[in-house]
Amino acid sequence: MAEEPGTVYFTGTAGAGKTKLVQAFAEWFKSSGYDAVTVNLDPGSEASETASDIDIREWVRLSDVMDEYELGPNGAQVAASDLIALKVFEVKQALEELRTDYVLVDTPGQVELFAFRESSRAIVDALSGDRSAIAFLFDPNLAKTPSGFVSLLMLSATVEFRFRLPTLNLLTKTDLLAAERIEEIVAWAEEPGRLSEAVTTEAPTPDVQLSTELYRAIEALAPLTTILPTSAVDRTGLEAVYRRLQQTFGAGEDLEPSHAPAEP
Numbered sequence: 001m002a003e004e005p006g007t008v009y010f011t012g013t014a015g016a017g018k019t020k021l022v023q024a025f026a027e028w029f030k031s032s033g034y035d036a037v038t039v040n041l042d043p044g045s046e047a048s049e050t051a052s053d054i055d056i057r058e059w060v061r062l063s064d065v066m067d068e069y070e071l072g073p074n075g076a077q078v079a080a081s082d083l084i085a086l087k088v089f090e091v092k093q094a095l096e097e098l099r100t101d102y103v104l105v106d107t108p109g110q111v112e113l114f115a116f117r118e119s120s121r122a123i124v125d126a127l128s129g130d131r132s133a134i135a136f137l138f139d140p141n142l143a144k145t146p147s148g149f150v151s152l153l154m155l156s157a158t159v160e161f162r163f164r165l166p167t168l169n170l171l172t173k174t175d176l177l178a179a180e181r182i183e184e185i186v187a188w189a190e191e192p193g194r195l196s197e198a199v200t201t202e203a204p205t206p207d208v209q210l211s212t213e214l215y216r217a218i219e220a221l222a223p224l225t226t227i228l229p230t231s232a233v234d235r236t237g238l239e240a241v242y243r244r245l246q247q248t249f250g251a252g253e254d255l256e257p258s259h260a261p262a263e264p
């Protein structure tokens with residue numbers, strides 16, 4: 001077992017599939033014979049409290065914050081994200097009691113809460129060390145149009161810029177997409193020319209300067225980008241994500257299974 005576990009923060013727009021992917025990935029780890037611990041950092045999560053090994057709702061719960069501070073759900077989310085930072089020591093202690101190779105962290109529903117609050121940076125710094133990464137989830141509902149894809153690419157770059165952590169782009173819910181659509185989205189990530197062409201075809205703009213600037217932005221972002229197709233339903237791509245994470249953490253090799261894989 002590595003000295004320090006690899007910690008992966010799953011983030012993305014509301015409903016992108018964070019909670020379900022964290023759970024599917026944890027199950028994949030277990031059935032492949034590796035160790036993983038799940039942490040829920042979403043105080044408003046509706047998932048069952050037993051679904052994560054460590055759950056922030058033990059300390060901070062959105063409905064309580066709404067009542068106590070007389071806030072609506074959005075204001076309460078903002079207040080809760082700062083209250084979570086005050087409980088990070090408790091979370092860290094709980095984590096240290098569960099020695100593991102990987103920590104999979106589910107983050108609050110709205111990406112801007114995780115990306116833009118200073119408290120998130122403090123939480124990430126406190127919970128994880130050098131072996132940390134972000135999995136940025138592309139919801140296929142948005143990612144299937146060229147303009148939606150570009151918007152997510154920019155959001156992912158913003159998250160990477162805020163946290164300065166290696167960021168993996170994952171397309172989620174691929175069981176809902178036809179194979180050609182998945183291929184097309186993967187190609188947009190890998191070939192900026194195709195993406196720019198698709199954007200211009202989708203919404204031709206008479207503003208030449210805007211198209212040129214947008215093209216430049218895409219060219220700057222896209223060559224650094226790949227996107228891995230995943231599905232929490234049929235488990236597509238989970239092994240590929242694991243291999244990419246191992247490379248990111250500089251481990252290169254796969255971990256030795258810490259116990260025999262479960263019999264199918």
Ligand SMILES: Nc1nc2c(ncn2[C@@H]2O[C@H](COP(=O)(O)OP(=O)(O)OP(=O)(O)O)[C@@H](O)[C@H]2O)c(=O)[nH]1
Binds near residue numbers: 015173230231233
């Ligand atoms: N078909 C399919 N549906 C999925 C998959 N992953 C998630 N979903 C569905 O998408 C919806 C949102 O999934 P969640 O995992 O709750 O997404 P989330 O990003 O955690 O959502 P919030 O925390 O509310 O922002 C749910 O209805 C899930 O059942 C998937 O791989 N395939």
Ligand SMILES: [Mg+2]
Binds near residue numbers: 019
């Ligand atoms: Mg969720």
